[in-house]
Amino acid sequence: MKYYLAVDIGASSGRLILGHREEGKMILEEVHRFGNGMEMQNGHLTWDVDQLFAEIITGMKKCAELGKFPESIGVDTWAVDFVLLDAQDQRIGDAVGYRDHRTQGMDQKVYEVIGEEKLYLRTGIQKQPFNTIYQLMAVKEQTPEQMEQAETLLMIPDYLHFLLSGQKVTEYTNASTTQLLDPQTKDWDWDLIDRLGYKRELFRKICLPGTNLGSLTPGIAAEVGFNCAVVVPATHDTGAAVMAVPAADDQVLYISSGTWSLMGTEVKEAICTAESQRYNFTNEGGYDYRFRYLKNIMGMWMINSARKELAPDMSFSDICEGAAKQSISSIVDANSDCFLAPESMTKEVQNACAESGQQVPKGIWETAAVIYNSLAECYAQTAHEVEKMTGVSYDCIYIIGGGANADYLNRLTAKACQKKVCAGPIEATAIGNISAQMIAAGELENLKTARECIYHSFDIAEYEA
Template sequence: MENSNTAASQFLAFDFGASSGRAILGEIKENKLTLKEIHRFSNEPVIFSKHLQWDILRLCHEVKQGILKCKNEGIHIRSIGVDTWGVDFGLLDEEGELMGNSYHYRDERTQGMMEKCFTKIPKEELFKETGLQFASYNTIYQLLSMAEKRDKKLYDAKTLLLMPDLINYMLTGEKVSEFTEVTTTQLYDYTKSCWKENILEKLNIPKHIFTGIIKPGMTVGSLKEDICRELNVPSIKVIAVGGHDTASAVAAVPAVGENHVFISSGTWSLLGIENDRPIINDKVYKYNFTNEGGVNDKVLLLKNIMGLWILQECKRDWEKQGKIIGFPELVSLGASEEGGKSFIDPDHELFYGPGNMPEKVKEFCRNTNQIIPESIGEIVRCVEESLALKYRWAIEKLEEITSKKIDTVHMVGGGIQDTLLCQLTANTTGKRVVAGPVEATAIGNIIVQAQASGIIKDVAHGKEIIRNSFEMVEYKAMDNEKYAVNYERFLKIISQNK
């Protein structure tokens, strides 16, 4: 093993978010990790004809540009890791060629597919077999929509690869499926560590398209010779990291002890705890929590909460009206408003699709006989307080499921730059909130690569490096009695609008 105090090692993380992607270089030296953004690019989905799709060819091009920029700066990359969102996939034909763009998880083709699935597999049985939450975007329902339409692509396909695995295939030519990403499909068997073939049979989904499963830290392969020639770079290892971006973000949570929850805050808010095995019981089923794979053989018991998507969509609508407002200004406007006027349920189906989001917030408040937020600041305050209150609800349900008393909330990801949301989380939960690091997903990606290379000894060593390298900000609860009253109002509102 190399001595991390003397040897500098540089790792390249490709982190794909729902609106942008980045190539982040991580260098570990003297027990510290430093980050450098090498390349940033847009990742906006495209509507072509009737469907919302990812521009996968453009994304592959941008990955090559990130590698090329490293070469041009004289950077020696030890390895590459790729993480993306979950559930979406691409199909390859007999020749290994992509059969079309990957569909976006918010595309409407999965409407009604959960209900159709439950006619073939009872809902409770499906949960007991997979431990996963019920969400219309899960891979299982995307595939069922193709099977129900007898989509020729599904039955002509040779291989299915989830998004990070598809990028890895482009780089290496290797067709493998990474564990954390596989667990988002609702087609994984935790007891046997394999795909659920009985479910595939019942839904008429071909079994032969699924590949072998590898764990984070394993080597996928090395850059293909043709890419090395194209970019004029040497062979570079590609490591399977936490391919699901949530798994990579949680790998960067530097908390110590067992009495904390994490919130990976961004477009989605993923709130949960790490376990050694899935928890599959009546309460997890009742509250629609999910068991998703983590790195280092962990399983994440999570609640998926809509997150900052609602504000991102509001911002897009305001910009269409000529109101160009940055997120720091939005946060400031929200902080200047009086709280407790009105609340939404961030996870209500009304807020799932894109477009016209400010009006949707008003519509929800109107339908629940609340004060209707009119100004930008009032809408921001309504959304952010509602998110924080939903965090409290999810934490209480986790305490009920696990019989643990949570004392700390550790928030990571880009959303922690929203200081109003961090403070409201402390206020509503009455718990200590620790925020940091911001670039959690890229950091977790790099930490897994470094662990695979032997630069990092183990999980504890990785957390030590993160604490040495990045600032943490603590928020303490204020006006908790007032927020306790708000919480009771919030609970009534969400119970009436399921």
């Protein structure tokens, strides 16, 4: 039996999942799960990357205890965040998270060099205040000594791959989210990097999903009790999740539903037009040089935050079921920056309703109902925009990831979009991670056969419009 180990780390939790094929189906087994989150450290919201790596080691040891030794291991995480290493490959400073406020005003510093519209026409990447391009400007402006000392920049999953293998590379799908990549050459935009005053030597060679970095370092292999290959998946978790869309057709409309809702389609060429910029779409790198043409929508972050504040002991299924029984019809703009990192999500939702003259929700169920209805309306608007920009009419929306479990939201989405909804698989990111490893090993021929395998391996719920 050949096993493949996916390390899938999200903004609130991480897991190590073993995958193998049996009678043509992909079988998953979770071996380790752990919490994650940003913590205030030295005045900034940061990730504890040392603890994340310790959890990876713990999960690998559990594989050995089970007697299930993977052929390879690959790591995916969220996008845009990074670490800086010095000449001795030691980390400089903290791994600051994307919700930290250090990027306030940094967009204007970038626009002094290149205007916002020209930047989009050049990179095709949606403006988010936390994109790597702005985070690097914060380092340059606020801690110039760190920029001077730095020799290497690695995105979070690239850093974890470095700790496993000793190899320093930058994977393509995550590199594209930096807003420093040329969508035509699929390489770093060196002229832009020079103009912004970022050191060229920071940026490592870009590799594609499926790249084999070699074996574990001797020290790691000895610690976990086995050796295996380190194979780079689509390290951006959305890039991995989109690989798991269980569709035979390349022209699909999807929502990767987790902390964020990433809604879009796959295109062969980046759409870097002024109209695309007005709609705030992004052209992120995908598997096999596809582009994930999508929009970032606030997603389950809003529900997670409201639950934490109002009903931390209530299950998400109970919240969903209770919300479905509410009559409140208030709608808020789910893409508003006020919901990015509020002190209280509940108060922000209530304030938004009050300011627009709508009924103000009370309690977890009414608050959840407002959020679910708002997300469904946002999905409908985004679907319309995708169809306008691509010239393609989509009959079905594929919802993948943890949010595919939200039955009420799935029904609202089908109704609002007037399209069939296919929900699942839930563990899409880990499945996509494992698929990339299996393709690299020759166990799956290509992305098409991987998606066919996924379709026949996992339950997909269907909702009619």
